[in-house]
Amino acid sequence: MSRKLDPETEDLLWAAAESDDPAVVEEFERRFPDLRPELATRRVMVDVLRKSRPDARGSVRANFEPSPKQKEVLGKRVVLIPAMAALLGVLAFGAYQATLYFTRGKEESPPITSVGDPQASGPQPTAPSGETGDTATGVIPDGMARDPETGRPYGVGERPPNPPQPEKLVELPPETTLFAALDQFSQQTGFSVQVLPGVVDAPIRLFDGQPGQALYLPPGEAIRAIERAGNVRILDNGPEGYLVFPAGDSQPGSDPLGGPGMQPQLPD
Amino acid sequence: MMSAVIDMGAFGFDEDSVLVERFLAGDHSAFDVLYERYREKVYVLAKGILLDPDDAADAVQEAFTLIFRNLPRFHRRSKLSTWIFRIAVNASIQRGRRLKHRARQAPLEEAADRPYESEQNLADTDLIAKAMSRLRPEDRAILSLFYWEDMTLNEIAETLDCGANAAKTRLYRARERFREQYERLGGER
Numbered sequence: 139m140s141r142k143l144d145p146e147t148e149d150l151l152w153a154a155a156e157s158d159d160p161a162v163v164e165e166f167e168r169r170f171p172d173l174r175p176e177l178a179t180r181r182v183m184v185d186v187l188r189k190s191r192p193d194a195r196g197s198v199r200a201n202f203e204p205s206p207k208q209k210e211v212l213g214k215r216v217v218l219i220p221a222m223a224a225l226l227g228v229l230a231f232g233a234y235q236a237t238l239y240f241t242r243g244k245e246e247s248p249p250i251t252s253v254g255d256p257q258a259s260g261p262q263p264t265a266p267s268g269e270t271g272d273t274a275t276g277v278i279p280d281g282m283a284r285d286p287e288t289g290r291p292y293g294v295g296e297r298p299p300n301p302p303q304p305e306k307l308v309e310l311p312p313e314t315t316l317f318a319a320l321d322q323f324s325q326q327t328g329f330s331v332q333v334l335p336g337v338v339d340a341p342i343r344l345f346d347g348q349p350g351q352a353l354y355l356p357p358g359e360a361i362r363a364i365e366r367a368g369n370v371r372i373l374d375n376g377p378e379g380y381l382v383f384p385a386g387d388s389q390p391g392s393d394p395l396g397g398p399g400m401q402p403q404l405p406d
Numbered sequence: 407m408m409s410a411v412i413d414m415g416a417f418g419f420d421e422d423s424v425l426v427e428r429f430l431a432g433d434h435s436a437f438d439v440l441y442e443r444y445r446e447k448v449y450v451l452a453k454g455i456l457l458d459p460d461d462a463a464d465a466v467q468e469a470f471t472l473i474f475r476n477l478p479r480f481h482r483r484s485k486l487s488t489w490i491f492r493i494a495v496n497a498s499i500q501r502g503r504r505l506k507h508r509a510r511q512a513p514l515e516e517a518a519d520r521p522y523e524s525e526q527n528l529a530d531t532d533l534i535a536k537a538m539s540r541l542r543p544e545d546r547a548i549l550s551l552f553y554w555e556d557m558t559l560n561e562i563a564e565t566l567d568c569g570a571n572a573a574k575t576r577l578y579r580a581r582e583r584f585r586e587q588y589e590r591l592g593g594e595r
Contacts (some may be wrong), residue, residue: 152581183588184553190534191554192453194446198463202441202470 147173155180308360312347315339316368320382323364327357330379337382342367422486430478437477441470444487447555448494454550455498455543457535461505462498469497484564491555491565495547502543537587545580552577 143151147170154166154177163181167174308326310319317339324331344367345353355363361380365372373381422443428436448469453462472493480489538546551557551565563573 148578152578179589180585183585186530187534187549187553187584190531192450192459192462194449194453197453197459198445198449198466201438202445202467202474 143173151177151180155184307354308357310344310353310355310360310363312345312349312351312353313341313343316342316364316370319344319364319368323357323360324379327360329357331382332375332379333382334384336384337370338384340368420486423482426477426480426486437474440473440486440490444490445470447487448490450554451491451494451547451550452498454538454554455495455546456502456505457539457546461501465494465498465501468501469494472497488561488564491551491557492567495551495565499543499547533588533591536591537584540587541580541583544576545583548573548576548580549584 150166150170151173154163157163163177166177170177308323310322314322316337317333319342320331320333323329342364344363347353353363361372361374364370369385371383371385373383375381422440425436425440429440445466449462449466452465452469453459456462456465469490473490476493480486484492538549541549548562548566551562557565559570559573559577562577563570566573566576568576
């Protein structure tokens with residue numbers, strides 16, 4: 139039995155025993171003459187171990203034959219990869235189409251004004267077919283239209299750099315004429331506005347601001363602002379849109395909060 | 407028309423990779439080439455671990471079945487040869503555990519098939535086989551990789567999925583245990 143050696147000497151001994159270089163062996167024997175017998179023993183052992191490498195000739199089947207099942211699995215894989223790619227493509231296209239469909243559906247749905255808005259409690263007019271307005275869609279959450287600190291509507295004073303969802307709000311200039319404001323409202327929301335006889339076009343001031351500034355309001359608030367500034371009465375006529383009366387007209391049952399079923403009694 | 411002699415090795419050209427690509431594209435003959443190239447090496451490794459030639463031959467088929475099935479998942483993080491040897495080692499060790507190492511005198515049977523070898527050689531081979539049979543399959547695997555497949559420590563580390571230092575330690579311990587058995591059996595003769 140060999141004696142116990144320190145790890146470093148063990149490493150050197152194995153290195154010398156496994157080396158094919160006679161110089162390495164000589165060097166080891168020169169440095170550790172007392173380990174010559176041990177080195178010789180290990181060299182024989184390593185030599186025998188290397189030579190005892192199993193002979194593989196004739197031991198292994200010459201051809202590898204995967205089972206039909208494995209071949210089938212591999213064949214399926216080759217077919218499955220393009221099939222999966224095609225399926226993913228179809229799914230992606232379907233998802234795109236569905237998104238497009240629902241987005242269009244939303245755009246065509248009636249606009250919803252902010253919760254708490256007196257106009258919101260009443261029925262909202264829908265855009266006549268073919269006059270779908272991109273600007274009158276979606277939910278306008280409370281607080282977006284008004285500054286929570288000042289209570290003033292956004293856009294009064296300074297135009298916001300990025301108006302929140304401006305496409306869903308009605309943009310009004312500080313000064314314009316009544317008819318221009320109504321036309322602007324109609325174009326931006328898609329709602330039809332009918333001006334009854336007796337209503338006179340006149341310059342109106344919607345808010346205190348400089349030219350170039352704008353006021354962004356939800357449709358319900360915008361129409362009320364025009365109503366106040368133009369000194370007219372504007373009736374929510376449900377799906378038919380809005381009716382504009384001269385301010386002096388008394389319209390029993392024409393309360394805009396009355397709902398779409400409340401038909402105004404128009405003056406003779 | 408331009409032409410050039412390109413040293414594919416300089417560009418990291420690896421014939422094994424080409425064979426893998428061909429196989430993945432559905433060319434099964436590429437796998438036959440891989441099998442021909444590695445079957446003997448895998449057998450030697452399996453024989454070193456399992457000791458029994460029949461078990462080793464079965465392990466080769468098992469390993470190549472796994473290679474066939476998993477080749478699409480070969481990520482080329484290591485050489486194909488290393489990956490094949492890793493599968494072969496694992497398949498052989500697992501097979502050895504399943505078989506609980508039947509005590510067959512395979513080396514003696516093998517020796518009988520080698521009429522041209524000297525008596526001394528036969529005795530040495532027998533001694534090595536007996537010493538190996540007293541080791542754990544994991545030790546036999548690392549000794550087979552080192553002495554029979556001439557792998558470097560880094561290659562062994564990749565094959566056994568461990569670090570180079572761990573591979574060195576494992577090799578050192580396996581070699582010591584082998585030497586212990588070898589000397590003990592040699593002293594008994």
